[in-house]
Each structure stands twice: as structure tokens, then as C-alpha cells.
Amino acid sequence: MSQTFQIHYFSTASSYTKKQTESLPAPLPLPKLFDLLESRYPGIKERVLVSCAVSVGLEYVDVDGNGDEDGGKGGGAARVIGPGEEVAIIPPVSSG
Numbered sequence: 001m002s003q004t005f006q007i008h009y010f011s012t013a014s015s016y017t018k019k020q021t022e023s024l025p026a027p028l029p030l031p032k033l034f035d036l037l038e039s040r041y042p043g044i045k046e047r048v049l050v051s052c053a054v055s056v057g058l059e060y061v062d063v064d065g066n067g068d069e070d071g072g073k074g075g076g077a078a079r080v081i082g083p084g085e086e087v088a089i090i091p092p093v094s095s096g
Helices: 012-017 030-040
Strands: 004-009 021-025 053-056 059-061 086-090
Touching (some): 004 012
Parallel strands (some): 004 086
Antiparallel strands (some): 053 059, 053 086
């Protein structure tokens, strides 16, 4: 298994990065995800990520590590994105 994880960008995140998916180096501590994306795509934190949800696998996660110390799962802010995992950046969705 490669030492990367897949990140999927949707809607405005995809428009900003001009990509739908890419591989990033793993392991990566979850709280460092937005900093890594900001270094690759300057301005993305302020313009896109502040309003996005993030999932790892099929579970929504709190990138900042705010909330319970252990996130109720013994991991919390210590969560690490491992090789082979899938991450999604999901902007808010509206309908009319």
C-alpha cells in the first residue's frame, strides 16, 4: 500500500484546486490537513475551507480538534489520516 491518502474535492473546493481528487502524503495528523492544503493552494482556508465539512472514510471529523478531548472515540485531536484512507472536502449544499 502506498504512503498516501486520497483527498476528494467537491463543488467550490474542486473549482478552487482545479482538481477533483489527488494523493497526499500519509500519515498526516488531521489538525495539519488545512495547513497542508493552504501551502498547496494559497487562500483556500479563508475562501473555501472555513465553511466546509470534512470526512475521513465515511465519518465526518472535526479538523480543528475542538470539542471533546478524545472525540468520544479515544482519538480526538490525535486522529491521524493513514495510508490508503479517503478524505472528502464537502462545501455546504443548498437547494431551492
